[in-house]
Amino acid sequence: MKGVIFVREVKFERVLVFAFLVLLMALCSVALADDIADAGRKVADRWGKAVVYVELVVRTDYGDGRPEESKPSGTGVILDPYGLTLVPLSGTGIDFEGSKVISVKVRLYDGTEMPAAVVLRDADLDMVFLRPIKKPTKPMAFVDMKTGVKAEQLQDVIVLFRQERIANCVLSAMVEQVRAVVDKPRLFYVPTISGGSHEYGAPVFTLDGKPVGVILYRYTPYNKSYNSSDSDSIKVIVPASDIVKASAQAPRDVPKPPAKTTKPTIKPKTTKPTKR
DSSP: OHHHHHHHHHHHHHHHHHHHHHHHHHHHHHHHHHHHHHHHHHHHHHHGGGEEEEEEEEEEOOSSSOOEEEOOEEEEEEOSTTOOEEEESTTTSTTSTTEEEEEEEEEOTTSOEEEEEEEEEETTTTEEEEEESSOOSSOOOOOOGGGOOOOOTTOEEEEEEEOOGGGTTOEEEEEEEEEEEEOSSSOEEEESOOSOSTTTTOEEEOTTSOEEEEEEEEEBTTBOOTTSOGGGEEEEEEEHHHHHHHHTTSOSSOOOOOOOOOOOOOOOOOOOOOOO
């Protein structure tokens, strides 16, 4: 009888130990999630002012004599104190032949709208670079991609982007993971992000706030169209080092529009009345 009681006590103790371990693991998971969330908020506070909302007006001529206007918009990131801004080429509508940018507005963190112009396009890297039409009177908040770091597989990262106007373009943040690291022929990272388009052009950071890169599209060499099938394109994190190289090619000044030539006014000839 005593042996039976002893066995029951041992089993009960094992159940208690198991329950304690499960509870401890749950508490650790909650603590870890809280730590990641806290890190994400710190990243958002540190870099949020450099994440902007960009609106374009694009006119596209399809060759039928009836050009159409579109108003694409999305997230951009400021890369230097003079306002150089990166936005994704895909989704802007300016990757089509016959497309012309009519106007660009960069909405800053405080709601200020800054007119800008396209200064460089890189179709291979899915990048468009903008500069303010008027030079800023003071240095702007920016993400220095020169301080970027490499990421590893299954590493947690923070993605910052702007919501649409219906949500007042507020800053948003997501915790994502690096699903894969592709190192050939050119390094890029595959994130766990699936649906939605808000994150295009969004900068990506480590949990301690170091830049990793920007979310853009990567296309197969034979098909670089935004309308290509899913198998021809993939959403990737373009590393900070590639962004540094590409942005170095951007002109420091906005190209001036060609001067308008005015034709000289021709005075009408006056004929003297003939004497009779």
